[in-house]
Amino acid sequence: MNQPQASTLKNLDEVRAMIKRHKFNDYIFSVIGLLCLMVGLITLLILFIDLIQSGYPKLISADFYTNFPSRRAANAGLLSALIGSTLVMLVTFVSAVPIGVMAAIYLEEYAKKNWLSDLIEINVSNLAAVPSIIYGLLALGLFVYMLGFGQSILTAGLTLGLLIMPVVIVSTREAIRSIPVAIREAAYAVGATKWQVVHDHVIRYSFGGILTGVIIGMARAIGETAPIITIGALTFIAFLPPSPITDTVPFINFEWLSSGFTVLPIQMFSWLSRPNEAFHVNAAAAGVIIILVTLLMNGFAIRMRYKMRQNIKW
Amino acid sequence: MNTVNQLINNPLNLPDLQISNRLSKNFTRHFKERLIEFVLLLAALSAVLTTTAIMGILLYESYGFFEHVSIVDFLTDTLWTPLFENPHYGILPLVSGTLTVTGVALLIAIPIGTISAIYLSEFASHKVRETVKPTLELLAGVPTIVFGFFALLFVTPILQSIIPGLPTFNMLSSGIVIGIMVIPYIASLSEDAMRAVPMSMREGSYAMGATRFQTAIKVITPAATSGIVAAYILGISRAIGETMVVAIAAGQQPNLTFNPMDAAATITAYIVQVAMGDLPHGSIGYQSIFAAGLVLMLMTLTLNIIGHITRKKYSERY
Numbered sequence: 361m362n363q364p365q366a367s368t369l370k371n372l373d374e375v376r377a378m379i380k381r382h383k384f385n386d387y388i389f390s391v392i393g394l395l396c397l398m399v400g401l402i403t404l405l406i407l408f409i410d411l412i413q414s415g416y417p418k419l420i421s422a423d424f425y426t427n428f429p430s431r432r433a434a435n436a437g438l439l440s441a442l443i444g445s446t447l448v449m450l451v452t453f454v455s456a457v458p459i460g461v462m463a464a465i466y467l468e469e470y471a472k473k474n475w476l477s478d479l480i481e482i483n484v485s486n487l488a489a490v491p492s493i494i495y496g497l498l499a500l501g502l503f504v505y506m507l508g509f510g511q512s513i514l515t516a517g518l519t520l521g522l523l524i525m526p527v528v529i530v531s532t533r534e535a536i537r538s539i540p541v542a543i544r545e546a547a548y549a550v551g552a553t554k555w556q557v558v559h560d561h562v563i564r565y566s567f568g569g570i571l572t573g574v575i576i577g578m579a580r581a582i583g584e585t586a587p588i589i590t591i592g593a594l595t596f597i598a599f600l601p602p603s604p605i606t607d608t609v610p611f612i613n614f615e616w617l618s619s620g621f622t623v624l625p626i627q628m629f630s631w632l633s634r635p636n637e638a639f640h641v642n643a644a645a646a647g648v649i650i651i652l653v654t655l656l657m658n659g660f661a662i663r664m665r666y667k668m669r670q671n672i673k674w
Numbered sequence: 675m676n677t678v679n680q681l682i683n684n685p686l687n688l689p690d691l692q693i694s695n696r697l698s699k700n701f702t703r704h705f706k707e708r709l710i711e712f713v714l715l716l717a718a719l720s721a722v723l724t725t726t727a728i729m730g731i732l733l734y735e736s737y738g739f740f741e742h743v744s745i746v747d748f749l750t751d752t753l754w755t756p757l758f759e760n761p762h763y764g765i766l767p768l769v770s771g772t773l774t775v776t777g778v779a780l781l782i783a784i785p786i787g788t789i790s791a792i793y794l795s796e797f798a799s800h801k802v803r804e805t806v807k808p809t810l811e812l813l814a815g816v817p818t819i820v821f822g823f824f825a826l827l828f829v830t831p832i833l834q835s836i837i838p839g840l841p842t843f844n845m846l847s848s849g850i851v852i853g854i855m856v857i858p859y860i861a862s863l864s865e866d867a868m869r870a871v872p873m874s875m876r877e878g879s880y881a882m883g884a885t886r887f888q889t890a891i892k893v894i895t896p897a898a899t900s901g902i903v904a905a906y907i908l909g910i911s912r913a914i915g916e917t918m919v920v921a922i923a924a925g926q927q928p929n930l931t932f933n934p935m936d937a938a939a940t941i942t943a944y945i946v947q948v949a950m951g952d953l954p955h956g957s958i959g960y961q962s963i964f965a966a967g968l969v970l971m972l973m974t975l976t977l978n979i980i981g982h983i984t985r986k987k988y989s990e991r992y
Binding site: 382383385386389390392393394396397399400401403404406407410411414458459460462463465466467470471479480482483484485486487489490491492493494495496497498500501502505522525526529553554555576579580582583584585586589590591592625628629632633640643644647650651654655658659662663666 | 721724857967
């Protein structure tokens, strides 16, 4: 009579010990997991603090933002890179966003399930995974030499446009897909044509989602260095491209498109690759500007997406 | 009688003509719709065009390269010195550099990324997940040039104080930094795969008395394997194609070695190095970067296809 009871009790102790052990394992793992998550976060923090610390003397000097690059580190500034980045982004936006959004609309709203739409889809997902430097080689062979655009703002803008197009397509498709079919059916039911449905409803309701995708894509384009170096744009630019706006009719000129240029990451790279350490301060300051711009754009986009997800109740 | 008929056929008493006109096929309206569809199709085809253009340019310029260099030399020669007096065109040193950096990056990214994914998917509260995932996305958005600065001027000095005699340019620091860059991709995609495992499998495991850790390791991870592998493959493809970190911090000298303490150029670093100089269009040096690019493209393309197939398999699982 006593025998089994004792063994049951012993078993119970064993079971309790086992539960304790496994709960402890759970605890250990959650600590390790948290630490692993922190690696990325802490790196980001260290990176940012290190950059600010190294670039501080330059960051607070107004000359840094209004000077051209110079042979002397103390005088070198970001002006041509700031203007260059702005103009290149303009070309990128104009070339990538309309085509990207249109492609996404086709794939989501028009494409029938056939070999053609399969082919396009495979190409889009493949392009998203092509290393950025390959786009640089494409631009070097195609834009710079075959089409004769040279190492110009136009070449750089188009290259980055091709690079971010998959980003725009994918995020636009996601935004469109989140609109319920009922909305489309309601529009069709009152006699709207396909384009009217797309134009008056689909694009309008997915506008926020499209915008977040565009912002994330543009943030990527601003920081992208490799393809721009590959087209051979790492040169000393101490001048500004011709202004896009003139004071004579027709007030707009396109000469700036074929002008030489430099952009923020290229300027940072050129400072960083100099042996003279004084230039590393400039590189750090340029890094702070780049990281601030991309973090702000990405942060804004991610926050916007998060808000939208919470607010929309179909 | 007439009135009753009219009421049945045309209850609102609209003129016949107007109805038939509005309902008949309107040519201009039809034409506009087809035109718009055609324009949208053209936009979508630009993706196909881009891929074709990439392959076309790479093959075209590489063809010029392979007219001077035999493919056997290209694949077996152990020296890569296209710009020297006595040029050698063996891609192996560049490939070894690329693989070494990628290897170091994976040693960092796979364990940390996987554990982060398991934690996010199985352990973290809703609130933690909602804060951490956007932060990971932010990390993924940091430009690579900034990571290059970090590798050269922050990580390398620290490593040098730990490992005496480490050269300023080395593959170790670039590998570590690329590994940190790849963590968000691996963590986020693996987490997606784990979250796609149906709740019933978790509930079954808990009902048997398993703890979270046991469920995560013995049930969720095996069930999500193909998705996790696809995430790894994407990570590898990112690490192979990464350019600025290695161009800045790993060195410029092609070097047939698998020792991460050495300096060595990768495929991408070589392309950057040549593009920075002023090579005449059509010269063998100019063509060599396209041949190197073709090798890079084929490597990532193969990985992408394998990843695509693995992912397809996993989405058909349940």
